[in-house]
Amino acid sequence: MMKIDYRLCLVTDRSLLHGIRLEEAVEQAICGGCTMIQLREKNCSAKAFYELAKRIKSITDTYHVPLIINDRTDIAIAIRAAGVHVGQSDLPAYVIRSMIGSDALLGVSVTSVKEALQAEKEGADYLGVGALFPTNTKKDAAHVTLQELKNIKKAVTIPIMGIGGINKTNLELLKQTGIDSIAVISAILDQPNITQAAAELKQCL
Ligand code: TZP
Ligand code: MG
Numbered sequence: 001m002m003k004i005d006y007r008l009c010l011v012t013d014r015s016l017l018h019g020i021r022l023e024e025a026v027e028q029a030i031c032g033g034c035t036m037i038q039l040r041e042k043n044c045s046a047k048a049f050y051e052l053a054k055r056i057k058s059i060t061d062t063y064h065v066p067l068i069i070n071d072r073t074d075i076a077i078a079i080r081a082a083g084v085h086v087g088q089s090d091l092p093a094y095v096i097r098s099m100i101g102s103d104a105l106l107g108v109s110v111t112s113v114k115e116a117l118q119a120e121k122e123g124a125d126y127l128g129v130g131a132l133f134p135t136n137t138k139k140d141a142a143h144v145t146l147q148e149l150k151n152i153k154k155a156v157t158i159p160i161m162g163i164g165g166i167n168k169t170n171l172e173l174l175k176q177t178g179i180d181s182i183a184v185i186s187a188i189l190d191q192p193n194i195t196q197a198a199a200e201l202k203q204c205l
Helices: 022-032 046-062 073-078 093-100 113-121 146-155 171-175 194-204
Strands: 008-011 036-039 067-070 083-086 105-110 126-129 160-163 181-184
Touching: 008 022, 008 194, 022 036, 022 046, 022 194, 036 046, 046 067, 046 073, 067 073, 073 083, 073 093, 083 093, 093 105, 105 113, 113 126, 113 146, 126 146, 146 160, 146 171, 171 194
Parallel strands: 008 036, 008 181, 036 067, 067 083, 083 105, 105 126, 126 160, 160 181
Antiparallel strands: none
């Protein structure tokens, strides 16, 4: 399997875009330095999500950036995405692993050391941890303290991707936690210049 660059993951949310298509936004974010894309679109029919995922995959393939599909393992398999990202209320990680095979990436959202150890044991390749800071993008997001983030980082060997309200300013606070990567939505998509926003975050990493 190719070596994965987890450093800067753009998670998508079309509702934040200002008059451009998601395809354009993803391309601009990659040009700014995003190393991974997670397609996360809520309130979308399976068919619409599938069609969108195919269009986004043609862009990520062009730039050799891995595309991860949020929630929908079936769609990840159907479009041969690099992987899938699931949460605690989705199917157990070991079930998803058995569906996607050993080569695809499996990301699991966790908020505690207990969940992190379980996900790692069940075959996760990386863990999403958050929300680390206040966010308007996911209203029901649990809060994870930076101390718990450090505890999770110490407890597992797989990469940790911080998420939730991350921006250029608070990114400095994350550096001392030793985490491997960040995932952002609004700090890239809800900005007038997506390429520049991504490049500035990348620079801070
Ligand atoms: N999971 C935890 S917080 C969050 C998700 C999907 C939203 C992150 O969005 P933003 O705009 O980067 O705070
Ligand atoms: Mg989910």
